[in-house]
Amino acid sequence: MKKIYSLLLLVVSCASFGQTIYTENMGTPTGTTLIPAYSTGTAPATFQNSSPIAYSGTADVRITSVSSGYTAASGGGNVLINAIAEYFQIDGINTSAYTSSGLQLSFGINTPTAVTNLLTVEVSTNGTTWTPVTYTPTGIGWTLATISSGIPSSTTLSIRFTSTTASQFRLDDIKVFNFDPSCTLALGTPTAACDAITFGLDTYTVTIPYTGGTSGAYTFTPSSGTVGGDNPATVPVGNIVVSGVTEGTGFTLHITKGSCTYDANAVAAIDCKPANALPFEDKFPYTVGSALGANQTWANANTGDSILAIAGSLSYTGVTSTGNSVSFVGTGAECQTPFTATTSADSGLYARFLINVTDYGTIADASTTYFATLTDGNPSNHKGRLFIKKSGTQYQLGLDAASTTTNFASTLFNVGDVVCVVLGYDFAGNTLKAWFNPTLATLTDATTPDLTSTPTTAITTLGGFLLRQDSATLTPTITVDELKITTTIAGLLGVSQNSAIAGLKIYPNPVSGGTLFIETAANAEKTITVYDVLGKQVLNTTTADSAVNVSSLHTGVYIVNITEEGKTASRKLVIK
Structure with missing residues (x-):
């Protein structure tokens, strides 16, 4: 659709x-x-x-x-x-x-x-x-x-x-x-539609209605894409259609006719990104310095400074850390990863992730904001918010459905501490829950949470996890890593997303002949992305074949990500 x-x-x-x-x-x-x-x-x-x-x-x-x-x-x-x-x-x-x-x-x-x-x-x-x-x-x-x-x-x-x-x-x-009274073309408000919504790089089509077309030669200069649809020179009222605009890029259209010019500016970049299947796991194996929203599993919800990938992983007992991590500070773009909508038909929704507040800068004591939320899939609809409040040289974490809260845990964390957060919602009990630094091996629904919150209106749908940058006076420098989202707490320690692709086989490993074979039960089209140990993307291809040419890779250790039918797996790859 x-x-x-x-x-x-x-x-x-x-x-x-x-x-x-x-x-x-x-x-x-x-x-x-x-x-x-x-x-x-x-x-x-x-x-x-x-x-x-x-x-x-x-x-x-x-x-x-x-x-x-x-x-x-x-x-x-x-x-x-x-x-x-x-x-x-x-x-x-x-x-x-x-x-x-x-x-x-x-x-x-x-x-x-x-x-x-x-x-x-x-x-x-x-x-x-x-x-x-x-x-x-x-x-x-x-x-x-x-x-x-x-x-x-x-x-x-x-x-x-x-x-x-x-x-x-x-x-x-x-x-x-x-002013030139011979120019009569009037452009209307456009719409844009994704041509497809896949984990690959998609395109979208822009349709611009117009009136006042007259005979003469119109010249169209789009920023990208191919101009089609009605021609104002022969059709007085119609639609100019520009297809093949790459997702994640903005669009402009410049039209000239003699001395008359018309400019369609600042069509915001749109993303054609599908919802991630649950369970979803992201170890952030992205190129250092790249924008999180540029990935196919994440999308920026607004404009501003991007959340960026940084080198290295955060570690916590019970979590296998690989890839890199992401960092943000101050004001900037909010970034959401959408996932398959969960409703009251599911028992709940749980997100586990690691955080490290690395610098509180000059932010005033008692300053409070929220930096991670559960949404209903619309990034503007925050349903469960994770708050952070400065307390002297330390900080506290809070939980609420509302945009402000006094509901903070008593535990004080230090700048530089790695904190494991499990954020969840129980549909039947209409209860938001948060556990901080739990023992993951024994964590269950019965484990007493550090915080609970009851939304005024019961949440009916959850469909997104969002990272939020508020302002320079409220948001400290935060590193986030090892995100996993499931419908049960048991799923946080259950079968990894790395095994979610049925029948996945990668061989030979190590590779010495320049060809890697990747087979699955479905053998559907797969997106193959390879990163070096610094998190730099060194290969990206989409193929329905099992054979992948890796002859361009030098001897060393890599992480290979395989995405097929909305599921993603990661494996270590050795090139000899």
């Missing part, structure tokens, strides 16, 4: 009727930030444009009250102006290739209750002499304002927005463009 995504598209459509010269969507701030500091930030928490464009002013950038309600509202950060004489200024826009008669300025504006011209818009060609230009507010809240005259042709155009009141004005999606 195809997974359908509704995507926000920043569209230069019928409002532009021509060449876009400058556009700014204000990025995505992590919090309230003054203009000078935001100008030097790191994407996406900074302005979309860099030198020669420069930003200044006494206003600030915020993530609250995001833009909406007008075509192509980006919905990220916006500039807030809320004091008399407070201003936002943009310098360095080059409009010299166009005549003033064709130049226009548009911007999203959130206007306070009194719809009057209390926000002054001015332009300058030297940054010193300013000329007001007129716009007419069209309503309360977010609207799109357009100034159709008075924008000069200049190599150094500056624009300044200044408030004459203490009322709040918000600005977003500022655009300077050249």
Whole structure:
């Protein structure tokens, strides 16, 4: 079944009727930030444009009250102006290739209750002499304002927005463009669908509806994929279809027709990743420095700094450690591994993993956040949260279904301790449970947990395990390793996922002739990935044959991962 995504598209459509010269969507701030500091930030928490464009002013950038309600509202950060004489200024826009008669300025504006011209818009060609230009507010809240005259042709155009009141004005999606009434194409909101959902690298298709097609030669330049569907030159209303876009990559489409241009920007990268079959085990045998979300068994739930693979494993009695591990700190992308949905038809769901808090930095005492959760498969729906709270030079672990808690275990852990966590949910009893450093050999459902929590609303489905990066003031540096997810506690020590592929045989081992044979009971298509002892991927192939060419591998010891029909096994491989 195809997974359908509704995507926000920043569209230069019928409002532009021509060449876009400058556009700014204000990025995505992590919090309230003054203009000078935001100008030097790191994407996406900074302005979309860099030198020669420069930003200044006494206003600030915020993530609250995001833009909406007008075509192509980006919905990220916006500039807030809320004091008399407070201003936002943009310098360095080059409009010299166009005549003033064709130049226009548009911007999203959130206007306070009194719809009057209390926000002054001015332009300058030297940054010193300013000329007001007129716009007419069209309503309360977010609207799109357009100034159709008075924008000069200049190599150094500056624009300044200044408030004459203490009322709040918000600005977003500022655009300077050249008007051409012969350009009538209007692009609509796209959808994207995965062409397949497998453990291999899949592709997706983007469909962009349009109106206003007219005769003439349109040129399409996609960032990737193949353009098809309806041609606006012959079909006035239809859909442009771009197929073969690689999953995990974003998409843009640039269209030209004579002097008219249209840009479809910032279609977010989507993942076409299937749910992992249970029991699921991940020893994180990924290339050091690679993003966890780039793997086929994990997917980023949002944007930001990635959770990264690091060298080495964590060790704990009763856990066989191989591969590498992953680490995260501060703010960044949340990353989820989806698994086969468990419901009340199952007795429960249990996740075992190892953690090591390696550095608490300058995080304040008693600071609390949650960093690992059970979800219902939607990464936004946290059903069971594992909390961490700084306590002097040590820390405590907590458990709750809610986003805040006072439910912490009394045990204090030190920075550098390896802690084994078993996080579980009993469907029949509607009870979240957590065990910290249990004796795995004797752990059962009857073993008294360190913490329990009863959700206000019983959990009906669990389908994901998520690692969360909160903020620089809350999330310490955490290493995570040796994750295993099962429907029973016994499964945490039962048959390993390494034996979950029925009839798996790997021979000869050691290999001396350059060919490794991998056979299974199903003999279905398999993805074969080989890592060296440092966790670097050295071979990746998908095949339905039993023979795998490993002649490119040097003498040494490797880890080979085999994935077949949603099940994954790991074996040590020796090349002679």
